[in-house]
Amino acid sequence: MPTSAAPIPNRSAEDIIALRRQHLNPSLSMSYRQPLKMVRGAGAYLYDQDGHAYLDMVNNVCHVGHCHPTVVAAGQAQMAQLNTNTRYLHDNIVEYAQRLSATFPAELSVVFLTNSGTEANDLALRIAKTYTQANDVIVVDHAYHGNSPTMIELSPYKFDGKGGRGRPPHIQVAEIPDDYRGRFRKEDPKAGVHYADDLHCAIAAIRARGEKPAAFYCESVLGCGGQVVLPAGYLQAAYAHAHAAGAVCIADEVQVGFGRAGDYFWAFEAQGVIPDIVTMGKPIGNGHPMGAVVTRPEIAQAFMTGMEYFNTFAGNPVSCAIGLAVLDVIQQEGLQAHAKQVGDFLLHGLNEMKKNHALIGDVRGTGLFIGVELVRDHASLEPATAEANAVIEFLKAHRILLSTDGPHDNVLKLKPPMVFSMNNAQEFLMRLDQALSQIS
Template sequence: MNNAFDPSKLDGLPPATKGRIKRRSRALGPAYRLFYQQPVEVCRAQGVLLYDSDGNEYLDAYNNVVSVGHCHPKIIAAVHQQMQTLCTHTRYLQDGILDYAEDLLSTFGGKLSASGHAMFTCTGSEANDLALRIAMHHTGKRGIIITHEAYHGNSHLTASISPSLGDNSPLGTWVRQIPAPDAYRLPKEGLGQWMAGQVQKQIQDLERHGDGLAAFIVDSAFSSDGVYTHPTDLLAPVAEVVHAAGGLFIADEVQSGFGRLGDSLWGYQRHGVAPDIVTMGKPMGNGFPVAGIAILPEVVESFGRAMRYFNTFGGNSVAMAAAQATLNVIRDEGLLENAQSVGRFLKDGLLELAKSHASIGDVRGSGLYLGVEMVQDRSSKQSSPFAATYLVNALRERRVLISASGFDGNSLKIRPPLVFAKAHAERFLNELDGALNDLNKQQ
């Protein structure tokens, strides 16, 4: 895992931190991970700021789960009021889930808005798991195509299509990978056709092995691959190839949706494609566990007839209140526009930093989802995982939180809440400049 704390390296940590880590290991076991070489303790938050027990303030430039800001009062009020009123499952008639489903579906446009259905889960992993189950049932095939470093979840099924979990997490024998559309190293012109060709090769291989194609699933920001948001003509040629083979196109909007990319509410809309299924999670309830899918009626028809779908907590009354409040805040507070304007300011600032720091090979992204690729040498474009790891941890020491992603873990992953303001972006850029200056002294 990129940016993970090594539990064997407790020496040198403050006694209180060391004690908490040991207690955590005893209570939670070995499978959990912590961020940063010196893990961060948090005890409260507000907006884009986190605080530890000593009152130290951290700028959160990474957490997209609380998409409209930590502890947003309107989300808190909606959840509190609904919890005081009713919290139950979807087998009773309730207006809240219907109101939200209709509101949510209206945002997609096309056939999903006109006749699509919404189905609710608790997590993005569950949403992607459900989408894959339906795709396999609908097509009668089981082959799934993903990008090389994709992350789609932690259930048994979604972990099988999530190579970013690491080499020790096995992929399904029915899974095929294609390279990320690395517009930094590959020609931008014709990149969509190149990507469609890669998908076509894997479709042929799946058919040769008797699996056939059930679906191609993609995060349109290519988040775990290193954040590639341009060009925006990549996915339409891929969708054509997928549909020609009888497969479904699944847009995983868990990370790139709900206004994250600034241009539109949904990342796939930037590419001009019409997915068969859209999956959602993380920012959907601003920290309250809620996720789901939007799906074309003909895709879910046979599944719905043959199977029963029930999720005890998926679509519960309080989850729907949180989700509705979050969507309302995104619209009412103009957060799509904020992501676009502040994101442009932040990206311009990063491009300016690149002029004086040769270790920055590429700056890319859209809205408040940006990637900065660190390299050893600009001419060779050779990756520098060391630089990315150094900067992530140097920024942590400066109380600014980000992470890293990509095949080599050499791309800074900058993904703050949508309420990130220009002043926050300026603070981020100043601290990154300082960390880059420190990095120069290390090299």
């Protein structure tokens, strides 16, 4: 007779907070002044212990919707049959590699599987260093590429933030291409090219150390930098500078890949470039821990040094079954086109709202990845940080979950599950209008 798992007590929020403080990592944060206890998810909603539904506008991990039945069933079926490592032959891993690589330009055809976006970015760095035989890296200011020690070293968001140790010598930081509050603004058609020219300074600093650049990392749309859409021409010019110096170009698609950008399946496509390496995570498994690196064959071949890349869990049959189900759902439910339709509606509504609310300084985004920057003054661009956080609490009180980001923590970040509907968008716009009216 099969054994049954011991039941887990149904604790109060207060008891859970107390136990977290006693037994969990003390740096583990919680959202909101009064944290929420969530017990269920479905589609674009999370449900608390009292059954209240909260519209989730910040979870880009559950890409095709919380607990999507197709994805859940795929994982359950494979888990009941077999889960093992990649040293045994299995159809799922080759099917997934084939299906995933088919979404990329033909030049990007070799897949490495990992368990997270952090692992993907970490592996991409190993591959880049092996291929170039160089060590130094160029990153964009305020970027975040993962939580491993190596990725913290590549993330100004962390090493220049609270508790950070500052920039390591082998990392050079390029100017953030923010055409709202940066040196070059939206009205400058060459803003992207001008921002890319800052790579010359980074490359010169590397050469002054007697080193060579191994890689240039850039998110295809900047996340922690404040939901910043790269100015036109930025990646073309930046990649040209990096390649001329011998570096490979790595597109971090951990936040914005898999159709979220709306017009494109991969956000780098909007810039008219083909990276040397692409990394992905978060939405790839709809909440299941999974990540991937896709690269050119010649770069993958250079990684064949005799040291095997083996990852116990990466590429296992269950993960690949889930990854395949996510790709199926995106295609069968038309979620990329849906992201464009609803995203365009949101951008239009937010720009209309901007006319009536002085707190809104800038609206930017692509598909269902949108930022609303709040400022106290349109000339000085003084960040409205306190007001942004007040908006978050107002929306939470009306059961809409949102968060803030950006160097000044004043950007409302919208990155809901891709099943976020037009009705959801209308509800959000109504509540945001109420929040801004009350706060101003």
